[in-house]
Amino acid sequence: MLNIMEVHETNKMIEQEKLDVRTITMGISLLDCAADSVDEVCENIYNKITTYAKDLVSTGQAIERDYGIPIVNKRITVTPISLVGASSCKSSEDFVKIAHALDRAAKKVGVDLIGGYSALVSKSMTPAEEMLIRSLPQALSETDIVCSSVNVGSTKTGIDMNSVELLGHIIKDIAHATADNDSYGCVKFVAFCNAPDDNPFMAGGFHGVTEGDAVINVGVSGPGVVSRALDEAKGKDFEFLCETIKRTAFKITRVGQLVAQEASRRLGIPFGIIDLSLAPTPAVGDSVGEVLEKIGLEQVGAPGTTAALAMLNDQVKKGGIMASSYVGGLSGAFIPVSEDKNMIDAATNGCLKIEKLEAMTCVCSVGLDMIAIPGDTTAATISGIIADEAAIGMVNQKTTAVRVIPVEGKGVGDMANFGGLMGYAPIIPVNQTSCEAFVTRGGRIPAPIHSFKN
Amino acid sequence: MNKAIITVVGQDTVGIIARVCTYLSAHKVNVLDISQTIIDGFFNMMMIVDYSNADEEFGTVVDDLDKLGEEIGVRIRCQREEIFTKMHRV
Numbered sequence: 001m002l003n004i005m006e007v008h009e010t011n012k013m014i015e016q017e018k019l020d021v022r023t024i025t026m027g028i029s030l031l032d033c034a035a036d037s038v039d040e041v042c043e044n045i046y047n048k049i050t051t052y053a054k055d056l057v058s059t060g061q062a063i064e065r066d067y068g069i070p071i072v073n074k075r076i077t078v079t080p081i082s083l084v085g086a087s088s089c090k091s092s093e094d095f096v097k098i099a100h101a102l103d104r105a106a107k108k109v110g111v112d113l114i115g116g117y118s119a120l121v122s123k124s125m126t127p128a129e130e131m132l133i134r135s136l137p138q139a140l141s142e143t144d145i146v147c148s149s150v151n152v153g154s155t156k157t158g159i160d161m162n163s164v165e166l167l168g169h170i171i172k173d174i175a176h177a178t179a180d181n182d183s184y185g186c187v188k189f190v191a192f193c194n195a196p197d198d199n200p201f202m203a204g205g206f207h208g209v210t211e212g213d214a215v216i217n218v219g220v221s222g223p224g225v226v227s228r229a230l231d232e233a234k235g236k237d238f239e240f241l242c243e244t245i246k247r248t249a250f251k252i253t254r255v256g257q258l259v260a261q262e263a264s265r266r267l268g269i270p271f272g273i274i275d276l277s278l279a280p281t282p283a284v285g286d287s288v289g290e291v292l293e294k295i296g297l298e299q300v301g302a303p304g305t306t307a308a309l310a311m312l313n314d315q316v317k318k319g320g321i322m323a324s325s326y327v328g329g330l331s332g333a334f335i336p337v338s339e340d341k342n343m344i345d346a347a348t349n350g351c352l353k354i355e356k357l358e359a360m361t362c363v364c365s366v367g368l369d370m371i372a373i374p375g376d377t378t379a380a381t382i383s384g385i386i387a388d389e390a391a392i393g394m395v396n397q398k399t400t401a402v403r404v405i406p407v408e409g410k411g412v413g414d415m416a417n418f419g420g421l422m423g424y425a426p427i428i429p430v431n432q433t434s435c436e437a438f439v440t441r442g443g444r445i446p447a448p449i450h451s452f453k454n
Numbered sequence: 455m456n457k458a459i460i461t462v463v464g465q466d467t468v469g470i471i472a473r474v475c476t477y478l479s480a481h482k483v484n485v486l487d488i489s490q491t492i493i494d495g496f497f498n499m500m501m502i503v504d505y506s507n508a509d510e511e512f513g514t515v516v517d518d519l520d521k522l523g524e525e526i527g528v529r530i531r532c533q534r535e536e537i538f539t540k541m542h543r544v
Contacts, residue, residue: 011531
C-alpha cells in the first residue's frame with residue numbers, strides 16, 4: 001500500500017518542482033479532406049477538426065482535476081497541409097485560406113496551438129509545397145495559433161538546398177510581416193531535418209502520413225524535478241548522478257503514460273506515443289540550463305556543457321523508456337534559449353554562444369531553438385545556419401531543427417519578448433561572414449554514406 | 455474498488471479529520487486507511503478512500519474538499535490513486 005512519504009513526494013513534485021504534463025496533442029489526419037475547390041477543403045478541415053477535437057480541452061481539464069496534475073497545453077496536429085491542399089490550391093493565397101480555416105477550427109475547440117501547416121521537401125519541392133512555403137509570411141502573420149514546419153532534409157535523402165535557400169528569405173519575410181511584435185511569426189515556424197511523424201511539441205508538430213486517422217500523443221516535462229533530485233547528487237560520482245536522473249525520468253514519464261492512456265480511453269482515440277522530453281519554461285527552477293549547472297558547470301555554455309548535456313539526454317531516455325509502452329516524437333532535452341531562465345542569463349552575459357548551442361544540438365533533441373538574432377542578419381546567413389543544422393541531423397541520423405528569430409529593428413544586446421511560455425531572449429551575435437555563394441548553388445546535398453562511420 | 459488519496463497539509467488544528475470524514479460519510483465515500491506525520495514542520499495527513507459508491511461525481515468531491523480546506527485554512531487535495539501507484543510502483 002502507498003505510504004505517506006511517496007504521496008508527499010509526488011505532490012511536492014507537482015506543487016514545488018513544477019512537474020506537469022506539457023501537452024496532450026491530438027493528431028488528426030486531413031488526407032480525406034482534399035477536394036477540388038479550396039473552399040470545400042477549408043470546410044472539410046473545419047468540420048473534421050471541430051468534430052474530432054470537440055472534447056479534447058474538457059477531457060484534458062477533467063484529467064487534470066482527477067489526478068491533480070497540471071496539463072499545460074492541449075494541442076492539435078494535422079497532416080502536412082501541402083499534401084491536403086495540393087489538389088485545390090492554385091496560389092499561395094489559396095493556402096492562406098486553409099491557414100485561416102485551421103486557426104478558426106483550433107480556436108473553436110479551444111486548443112492552444114495547431115501544428116501542421118507544413119511541407120516535407122527533403123528531396124525537392126512540388127509546386128504546391130513551394131506555394132505553401134511562399135505563403136508563410138502572410139499565413140503566420142494573419143493567423144494567431146497556427147504553427148508551421150518544413151522538413152528540408154533527411155539521412156535517407158540528403159538536403160534540399162533549394163528549399164533551404166528559399167527559407168532564408170521566407171524567415172526574413174515572416175520577421176518583417178510581424179515586425180511590430182518582435183517578429184513573433186518566426187516563433188511559429190521551424191525548419192527540420194529528419195522530422196518525426198509523431199511530435200506532440202510545437203512549433204514542429206504535424207500528423208505524419210504514416211499515422212492513423214487520429215491519435216493521442218503526450219509530451220511530458222519536468223526539468224524542475226530533475227534539478228531538485230540533483231541536489232542529492234552534489235559531490236557524488238557519475239554513477240550516482242546517472243542513477244538519480246534515470247530514477248527521476250522514470251517517475252516523470254509514468255505520469256505522462258498515465259495521462260496519455262486516460263486521455264486515449266476517455267476520447268476513444270488510440271494512444272500514440274510519449275515524448276520523453278525535458279521541456280523547460282522561463283519560470284525560475286524549471287530550467288534545463290539549471291540542471292546542467294547542477295551537474296557541475298558554473299554556467300551553461302562553459303566547456304563540458306556538451307558532455308553534460310549528452311549524459312543528461314541519454315539518462316532521461318534510459319529512465320523514461322521503461323516507463324512508457326511507446327516512445328517517440330523528439331524525446332530528449334530541449335534547449336530553447338528564450339524558454340529557459342538559465343540559458344537566457346547565459347546568453348545575456350555572453351557565456352552561451354550560438355556556436356556552442358550548435359555543438360549542443362549534436363547530442364540532444366531538436367536543435368537551434370528559440371534563438372533571437374539581429375534583424376539585419378542576411379537571408380543567406382539564415383540559410384547557412386539551417387544548412388549546418390540539417391547537416392548535423394543528416395549525418396548523425398537524428399532530428400535537428402532551426403527556430404531562429406531575426407528580430408526586425410533590433411540588434412545585439414537588445415531583448416526580444418515573445419510572451420508567456422515562449423519567453424524572452426537577448427539578441428545574440430551571429431557570424432555574418434557571407435555564405436551566399438554556397439547556399440545559392442541550387443540543387444541538393446546528396447545523402448551521406450552509411451558506412452565507414454567516423 | 456476505486457481508490458483515491460486525500461491529503462491534508464497545513465497547520466494542525468482541532469477537528470480537521472472530523473470535518474473531512476463528515477463530508478466523506480455524507481457522500482458515501484469509504485475511508486480505508488489514515489496516516490499522519492510531520493514533514494518539513496507541516497502537518498501531513500493522508501487518507502486512502504474508496505469512492506466506488508460515492509453519490510457525487512469524483513470531480514465534485516475534489517472541488518468540495520478543496521473548498522473545505524480553504525474554510526479550515528489547510529490544503530486538501532483529492533487525487534485518484536493511480537498517479538501515485540504508477541509513479542512509485544513498477
